[in-house]
Amino acid sequence: MARWFLRRLGQILPTLLILSFGIFALQQLMPGDPALILAGEDRGDPEVLAQIRAELMLDRPLLEQYFHWLGRVLVGDFGFSWRIREPVSQLILSKLPVTAQLASMSFLIALVIGIPAGVLSAVWKDKPADWGINAVALFGISTPNFWLGIMMIMFFSVHLGWLPPSGYVPLWEDPVQSLATTIMPAFVLGTGVASVLMRHTRAAMLTALAQDYVRTARAKGLMERVVVARHALRNALIPVVTLGTIEFGRLLAGAVLTEQIFSIPGFGKLVVDAVFNRDYPVVQGVVLVTALIFVTLSLVADILAMLVNPRLRAA
Amino acid sequence: MSATTATVIRPPQSPARRALSAFVAHKLAMFGLLVVLVFIIGAVFAPYLAGADPIATSWSAIRKAPSAAHWFGTDENGRDVFARVLYGARASLAAGVIAVGGALLIGVPFGLIAGLAGGWVDAVISRVADAMLAVPFLILAIALAAFLGPALENAMLAIAISASPIFTRLARGMVQDAASQDYVEAARAMGNPPWRTAILHILPNIAPSLLVQATLSIAEAIIAEASLSFLGLGQQPPSPSWGSMLNSAQRFIENAPWLAIFPGGAIFVLVLALNLVGDGLRDALDPRGAKR
Amino acid sequence: MLLGADDPVHTMLSVDRLSVTFQTARGPLRAVDDVSFTLEPGRTVALVGESGCGKSVTSLAIMGLLPGSARIGGRLSFEGRDLLALSAVERRKLSGGTLAMVFQEPMTSLNPAFTAGEQVAEALRVHEGLSAEAAMKRAVEMLDRVRIPDPARRAAQYPHQLSGGMRQRVMIAMALVCKPRLLIADEPTTALDVTVQAQILSLLAELKRETGTAILLVTHDLGVVADHADEVVVMYAGRVAETAPVGALFARPEHPYAIGLMGAAPRFATPGGRLASIAGTVPDLMSPPPGCRFAPRCPFGDDRCAEQPPMAPLAAGHQVACWVAPIA
Amino acid sequence: MTGYALELAGIRRHFPVRDALGRPKGAVRAVDGVSLRVAPGEVLAIVGESGCGKSTLGRLALRLLEPDEGNVQVLGQEWTALSPRALRAARRDAQMIFQDPFASLDPRMTVAAAIEEPLILHTRLSRAERLKRVHELLARVGLRPETAVRYPHEFSGGQRQRIAIARAIASNPRIVIGDEPVSALDVSVQAQVLNLLMDLIREMGLAFILISHDLGVVRHVADRVAVMYLGRIVEEGPAAGIFAAPAHPYTRALLAAVPGQGAAEAEPIRGEMPSPIAPPPGCRFHTRCPFAVARCSAETPELLGTTHKVACHLAGELPPAAPFAEAHTGGERLSRLAAHFHREEA
Amino acid sequence: QQPQNLRIGLREDPDIMDPTLARTFVGRIVFASICDKLFDINERLEIVPQLATGYRWEDPRTLLVTLRQNVRFHDGEVMDAEAVRYSLNRHLTMQGSFRRGEINTMESVEVVDPQTVRIRLTGPSAPFLSQLTDRAGMIVSPRAAEAAGRNFGARPICAGPYRFVERVAQDRIVVERFPEYWNAEKIHIQRITYLPIPDGTVRLANLQSGALEMVQTIEPDDLAAVRRNNRLRVSISDELGYQSLTINIGNGPRAQTPMGQDARVRQAFELSIDRAAINQVVYEGVYTPTVQPLPPANPYAAGALRPEPRDVNRARALLREAGVTTPVVVNMTVPNNPDLRQAAEVMQSMVREAGFDLRINAMEFASSLQAAVRGDFEVYLLGWSGRVDPDGNTWSFIHSRGPQNDGRYSNPEVDRLLDEARVEADVGKRRDLYAQAFQIAIRQDRSRIYLWHRKNIVVHTARLQGFTNVPDGLIRVTGLRLQ
Numbered sequence A: 001m002a003r004w005f006l007r008r009l010g011q012i013l014p015t016l017l018i019l020s021f022g023i024f025a026l027q028q029l030m031p032g033d034p035a036l037i038l039a040g041e042d043r044g045d046p047e048v049l050a051q052i053r054a055e056l057m058l059d060r061p062l063l064e065q066y067f068h069w070l071g072r073v074l075v076g077d078f079g080f081s082w083r084i085r086e087p088v089s090q091l092i093l094s095k096l097p098v099t100a101q102l103a104s105m106s107f108l109i110a111l112v113i114g115i116p117a118g119v120l121s122a123v124w125k126d127k128p129a130d131w132g133i134n135a136v137a138l139f140g141i142s143t144p145n146f147w148l149g150i151m152m153i154m155f156f157s158v159h160l161g162w163l164p165p166s167g168y169v170p171l172w173e174d175p176v177q178s179l180a181t182t183i184m185p186a187f188v189l190g191t192g193v194a195s196v197l198m199r200h201t202r203a204a205m206l207t208a209l210a211q212d213y214v215r216t217a218r219a220k221g222l223m224e225r226v227v228v229a230r231h232a233l234r235n236a237l238i239p240v241v242t243l244g245t246i247e248f249g250r251l252l253a254g255a256v257l258t259e260q261i262f263s264i265p266g267f268g269k270l271v272v273d274a275v276f277n278r279d280y281p282v283v284q285g286v287v288l289v290t291a292l293i294f295v296t297l298s299l300v301a302d303i304l305a306m307l308v309n310p311r312l313r314a315a
Numbered sequence B: 001m002s003a004t005t006a007t008v009i010r011p012p013q014s015p016a017r018r019a020l021s022a023f024v025a026h027k028l029a030m031f032g033l034l035v036v037l038v039f040i041i042g043a044v045f046a047p048y049l050a051g052a053d054p055i056a057t058s059w060s061a062i063r064k065a066p067s068a069a070h071w072f073g074t075d076e077n078g079r080d081v082f083a084r085v086l087y088g089a090r091a092s093l094a095a096g097v098i099a100v101g102g103a104l105l106i107g108v109p110f111g112l113i114a115g116l117a118g119g120w121v122d123a124v125i126s127r128v129a130d131a132m133l134a135v136p137f138l139i140l141a142i143a144l145a146a147f148l149g150p151a152l153e154n155a156m157l158a159i160a161i162s163a164s165p166i167f168t169r170l171a172r173g174m175v176q177d178a179a180s181q182d183y184v185e186a187a188r189a190m191g192n193p194p195w196r197t198a199i200l201h202i203l204p205n206i207a208p209s210l211l212v213q214a215t216l217s218i219a220e221a222i223i224a225e226a227s228l229s230f231l232g233l234g235q236q237p238p239s240p241s242w243g244s245m246l247n248s249a250q251r252f253i254e255n256a257p258w259l260a261i262f263p264g265g266a267i268f269v270l271v272l273a274l275n276l277v278g279d280g281l282r283d284a285l286d287p288r289g290a291k292r
Numbered sequence C: 001m002l003l004g005a006d007d008p009v010h011t012m013l014s015v016d017r018l019s020v021t022f023q024t025a026r027g028p029l030r031a032v033d034d035v036s037f038t039l040e041p042g043r044t045v046a047l048v049g050e051s052g053c054g055k056s057v058t059s060l061a062i063m064g065l066l067p068g069s070a071r072i073g074g075r076l077s078f079e080g081r082d083l084l085a086l087s088a089v090e091r092r093k094l095s096g097g098t099l100a101m102v103f104q105e106p107m108t109s110l111n112p113a114f115t116a117g118e119q120v121a122e123a124l125r126v127h128e129g130l131s132a133e134a135a136m137k138r139a140v141e142m143l144d145r146v147r148i149p150d151p152a153r154r155a156a157q158y159p160h161q162l163s164g165g166m167r168q169r170v171m172i173a174m175a176l177v178c179k180p181r182l183l184i185a186d187e188p189t190t191a192l193d194v195t196v197q198a199q200i201l202s203l204l205a206e207l208k209r210e211t212g213t214a215i216l217l218v219t220h221d222l223g224v225v226a227d228h229a230d231e232v233v234v235m236y237a238g239r240v241a242e243t244a245p246v247g248a249l250f251a252r253p254e255h256p257y258a259i260g261l262m263g264a265a266p267r268f269a270t271p272g273g274r275l276a277s278i279a280g281t282v283p284d285l286m287s288p289p290p291g292c293r294f295a296p297r298c299p300f301g302d303d304r305c306a307e308q309p310p311m312a313p314l315a316a317g318h319q320v321a322c323w324v325a326p327i328a
Numbered sequence D: 001m002t003g004y005a006l007e008l009a010g011i012r013r014h015f016p017v018r019d020a021l022g023r024p025k026g027a028v029r030a031v032d033g034v035s036l037r038v039a040p041g042e043v044l045a046i047v048g049e050s051g052c053g054k055s056t057l058g059r060l061a062l063r064l065l066e067p068d069e070g071n072v073q074v075l076g077q078e079w080t081a082l083s084p085r086a087l088r089a090a091r092r093d094a095q096m097i098f099q100d101p102f103a104s105l106d107p108r109m110t111v112a113a114a115i116e117e118p119l120i121l122h123t124r125l126s127r128a129e130r131l132k133r134v135h136e137l138l139a140r141v142g143l144r145p146e147t148a149v150r151y152p153h154e155f156s157g158g159q160r161q162r163i164a165i166a167r168a169i170a171s172n173p174r175i176v177i178g179d180e181p182v183s184a185l186d187v188s189v190q191a192q193v194l195n196l197l198m199d200l201i202r203e204m205g206l207a208f209i210l211i212s213h214d215l216g217v218v219r220h221v222a223d224r225v226a227v228m229y230l231g232r233i234v235e236e237g238p239a240a241g242i243f244a245a246p247a248h249p250y251t252r253a254l255l256a257a258v259p260g261q262g263a264a265e266a267e268p269i270r271g272e273m274p275s276p277i278a279p280p281p282g283c284r285f286h287t288r289c290p291f292a293v294a295r296c297s298a299e300t301p302e303l304l305g306t307t308h309k310v311a312c313h314l315a316g317e318l319p320p321a322a323p324f325a326e327a328h329t330g331g332e333r334l335s336r337l338a339a340h341f342h343r344e345e346a
Numbered sequence E: 001q002q003p004q005n006l007r008i009g010l011r012e013d014p015d016i017m018d019p020t021l022a023r024t025f026v027g028r029i030v031f032a033s034i035c036d037k038l039f040d041i042n043e044r045l046e047i048v049p050q051l052a053t054g055y056r057w058e059d060p061r062t063l064l065v066t067l068r069q070n071v072r073f074h075d076g077e078v079m080d081a082e083a084v085r086y087s088l089n090r091h092l093t094m095q096g097s098f099r100r101g102e103i104n105t106m107e108s109v110e111v112v113d114p115q116t117v118r119i120r121l122t123g124p125s126a127p128f129l130s131q132l133t134d135r136a137g138m139i140v141s142p143r144a145a146e147a148a149g150r151n152f153g154a155r156p157i158c159a160g161p162y163r164f165v166e167r168v169a170q171d172r173i174v175v176e177r178f179p180e181y182w183n184a185e186k187i188h189i190q191r192i193t194y195l196p197i198p199d200g201t202v203r204l205a206n207l208q209s210g211a212l213e214m215v216q217t218i219e220p221d222d223l224a225a226v227r228r229n230n231r232l233r234v235s236i237s238d239e240l241g242y243q244s245l246t247i248n249i250g251n252g253p254r255a256q257t258p259m260g261q262d263a264r265v266r267q268a269f270e271l272s273i274d275r276a277a278i279n280q281v282v283y284e285g286v287y288t289p290t291v292q293p294l295p296p297a298n299p300y301a302a303g304a305l306r307p308e309p310r311d312v313n314r315a316r317a318l319l320r321e322a323g324v325t326t327p328v329v330v331n332m333t334v335p336n337n338p339d340l341r342q343a344a345e346v347m348q349s350m351v352r353e354a355g356f357d358l359r360i361n362a363m364e365f366a367s368s369l370q371a372a373v374r375g376d377f378e379v380y381l382l383g384w385s386g387r388v389d390p391d392g393n394t395w396s397f398i399h400s401r402g403p404q405n406d407g408r409y410s411n412p413e414v415d416r417l418l419d420e421a422r423v424e425a426d427v428g429k430r431r432d433l434y435a436q437a438f439q440i441a442i443r444q445d446r447s448r449i450y451l452w453h454r455k456n457i458v459v460h461t462a463r464l465q466g467f468t469n470v471p472d473g474l475i476r477v478t479g480l481r482l483q
Ligand SMILES: Nc1ncnc2c1ncn2[C@@H]1O[C@H](COP(=O)(O)OP(=O)(O)OP(=O)(O)O)[C@@H](O)[C@H]1O
Pocket: C022, C024, C029, C031, C049, C050, C051, C052, C053, C054, C055, C056, C057, C058, C067, C069, C220, C285
């Protein structure tokens, strides 16, 4: 196990290195002078701009900047946000719980909707109920998040006044309010993931239901409910678990537009604002952490797959 | 031995034709295809169908609700929303098709190479693809669009690049899968050089799965274009795309909801239709659906 | 084994004019057409025929496991009860308890997500209402009876950890654990090596001796039939071509298809010589030929074959559906 | 020059195995030191239980797999030393037929294209000449030339296997390896294909290696038989000799297990083949051998003998074996009636 | 009475909260509650004392400022002349200071007595005093600033009515009433939370649903909805700035266009647009069309300079006169805001009639800014938030050495006039100088096309009282009260 872990870690590192360098290079190629953006509307005089550039090492060659940054990261220092001068690590740490909460809630919503819907539509394949479930699922996939988000705000906050339209209250400050602020974005995100889960659960269930062992289960005289829920679903969930973990990773990696719409101070918003403000240390840090989360979760996905799939578990 | 070959005399049926007939039998998929075709026709013949110039402004008819004169109403510059939705289909369809075409062109060759070459070539390509997948799509697309400058073509390119690792992965996996198939081994046993095996035997056989993924990716690309437009990185004014229409409609969601409903509905219907087509294709091309 | 022998005391299973039609996209497909035979306790009836001739569909019809797209005609009675008239609940009580089935593919017929023991125990819990522990205990005993070495350890293993022969034994244990009175074995050994096949078949024979279970053995291997069946039903394209006691069939096959089938088996031919190869292919059941279904491939046929031949008795328990039979 | 069509010497191939997590777990000793010779015009059958390494041996013989050790000589040419390019050219002499007729034909190539491929690769024929040859080949395997434009899925299993055979003989090979070429087929179809194969072997003077687990088929077709157990050959000799007097206990068990010998009551051989990852020491069969003695678990027996070779310490000492029971049913009447079914091959 | 909490929606997240290093406009809104300045401005744009009690020009280069007594910083330190000296020097000398450009005419600060400082300038400067009404006039606690160094912005300590409590980047900034504030009796609200909500629709939705009490600004097209809502109040004032088209006249190769090279073409362009119509279409007629950088309320505005009516025929004639082939292709860079894009689209259709082919290049802001500085543009549509002193709206943009003169317009006469106006203390004379400069730079050379002055549209709940809308768009907290 340890060796396997090391091998996997051995794969993560190059991925992260390639990624960080790629992002670095991309930043360098991106138009927009960070010093100029930092100077704001007043621009400042050229001397100030030069000072800023020197301070941020923007006048150095790309590789020097990169290795300087890398050297710092290796000792756990992600640098400071150029724009608000907070340490990037602190920014990331403060956004992580927000995003984690949002991602978890969306994922929960996705699970609660997606999996039963997938199972039912597989059981009712080609019946009107199946079509209905599929149409709703596809609605989830095909509605841009920003659009659904604004619609929900207009309806639930402005017209009905039930939910706060945007913003975020931390869970530990006021749990009820916290849920109220995150339920809409979580729903917007969750429906998309629910659709994906539903479609995959359905496919996996259809496959599972066509398997010989389902027939064996029926031959034993089991009730259809038991056949579906125990024999078919248990197997259908194997691919869905892997997929679900990856989807969760994508939720964690930042729900860019949704956070933007709902002013949720999470990862996605952090990084988008940072890109637009050319706040490169933040971009760099967030992308790195995001990628780390992502690859870690795909590791977790493998481990989970191992847990649910006896074929992988027992060597 | 004549009786042995007495299979019913039918015109030869290529796998593609067989898939086609299976597809045609798939009602939902045909419906989806019909919708897509309607959109394509609408886009291609927009000049004849629109009945109005999509960029002709009219200060006397700003944000007018749908009426007989303007079926979908007019927008904030007094332009006919129906015409803009039709013309917008051009941008959105192009965004989808071209971006996914690009993603295929970028992604598949790398996937083929990685899958066939193995070893360090595979490792490098896979790691780069992983790295790209690990960056949230919009971030990558935003960075690329910012780098390339905002324009529909660049948005397409950005979408293409960020969608390509999926195809690399898919192609790589399928190539490795196919490489262990008997017919590939048979090709080798016959004395086929590797490149010939790859292009003649493997590629045609993985193409259907790529096609299915492509239809689904087109749907995603259309939404991605909308999202990039929402951030102002897609189609440039005054030319319409559904995404940019939705984007500017946002300001008027209270006063002029039709500005959002029609492009939003168009996205929904088209993406839905593409998904249906993709599903149909998957069923039609599924080897398990094939008669043994 | 006589047709129409409907003495309720002796006839365990009677299949009477069974027909099964599938509603397919291309139209109705009659997979089984007018099939009749009976099965007595403690006997083995073999169902033989080429792939696609309807053997499995017949077995599944008896088990009530056909998909919803199937329409069943005729009568199936088990110990006097009409199987087709059973309610879902009654049917469930019967399946897995009194009626059990072993499937062809031991690799896929076991659920990969449950241990062997769990799968064997499940039927006990359903049919005998045993607790989990009690059921598991019985399951382990059953695994031991089907000669799985170290049954307690094996019971805790997943199917993928077992070899093919072992899995088939688990399948058999699963089928036998509730002491069924009728066991349907659908090609139980086709996927196995000859040595393992021999083990499994002798195991089945032994169990039959001990419990008096009736067996419907589906196979396409005439060797297996010769060694293990009491009576044989030869099927062709959804219909019964010939039914006979096993000795009679091998001594004197009457239906041209049965002759062709035996002549095609290398086991029954001289080494290096020509094998009988039945020309053409099995008809498409969607549009079967009119009259005798074997007629287009039959070297013995004549004008009468344009009509469907009736099942005609030749000797005790030996019936054949052929105008030409008996052939000299 | 040896005069053999194919000569394998000391071939060994181990597959490293990893578990689901990619941890190495040892090696499957799929083929563990096998030497064989096949003369032109000879049919050698390789028999054995599933997983004993038959297919691997076949693939090694054609260098579709690289052996870890040992040499392969095809028509006197040392194949193990050929460059990839030279190997590709040499492949015209040695072809393969696979077990699964559904998997071994590219589903997206017409029959003509599939059969034409070896001609493109190995001959300088013009397109028209190639097409003519394709039609000849189709006719040879009993398919109508019109079928050339069809796709594999439009054919039945037997027809597909004929196509695969036509493809295999297209380049006029001297050696053909059939890896279970008929086991996926129904008996009656199997008979058609076997008849065809035997005709071709005779006509073309092919050296044919038949890999099979069906001893009925082997008995019918093979001139010589090699019995494999866990990656090794345990017995090899003329078919008639082996079936009449199997020398190795494993061969005996294998023959005895064939159904249809009225052996329902006989006690079948115990146990299953051990894992090829950790084969038993000494004679690999000793764990299941009813005759095993202490020596069997300690010492590996050599394959000894002249024409009929056996790898067993007790080779000379065992009681005489019951011969393979030739089928007794059916008899003369069956042969006569069955002959009516040959007519179509006239 | 329960503690009052005021939630204000901002259009973006402020940058660093250090008066010396801060740059953004929204940052100034937050500073308005935590950092008092030496001076402030009122609704009439008059300079009024805040931490100072008065000032006197000893000579055109020496300013004497008297300070308020008994003022304390949030850390309890006393705000005195020494603190003022420290803060002004910090603004002037700290590395990376963005204040330096604003007060670089300052030579030195002397402490005269604890309540008086003397500021010496390198030369006469009319705008200098007005700079002290903004961040350059904010006084920080020397002790805290010294201790925190460059990280002062993480926890700013000033002498404003509220003290900084916490900041969660991109989420909120919370400030709390400072009981020892010198004017504490006029501060009624206990706590203010500033919430950045970038999306205009969502910002308004928050206000409508009662999740905010106030928003910094809304779009004109939402005015109608807000006015219908009787629980909301709107307060509109002219902004100090303007929006204009910067034309590349001499910045690199892209200046080599008819627009860049021929004032007649620019005039034709200007004549072909109808500002009032654009204002009507895009901004509901709320904004004020203009042709000059100074809003009407500014005492230095050139009253005679009014928008010319749209005249397509003359525009065509001018193009003919200029001898250019029509359509004249004009590429216009537009930052990616929905309203600016729409305005550009309207312009596009207007100038088409006169023979221009206006191509819109909507660009993400950071990229557009860099492009403008590099001269990689032909026409650039951009706004300026404005300064109280006319110099802040002019010199930088039309003086040949102006740092924001992206089009590199250069006319020695204009330079001279602007330099003179800079040191002219007399209001009347100064107004004349600007009028002359505008006459040349705008009417004659058409160096820029000024479009309109926006409005600060502040919306708040009817429960909030005491809000005065000063044209600088800041939200002053003194006197605010929630019912
Ligand atoms: N669910 C179904 N829908 C449609 N046709 C079916 C279905 N199941 C079986 N059939 C058809 O019924 C016919 C008989 O099938 P069956 O499985 O009984 O054959 P079999 O004799 O068991 O063959 P094998 O030896 O291959 O198992 C075949 O033609 C098959 O295609």
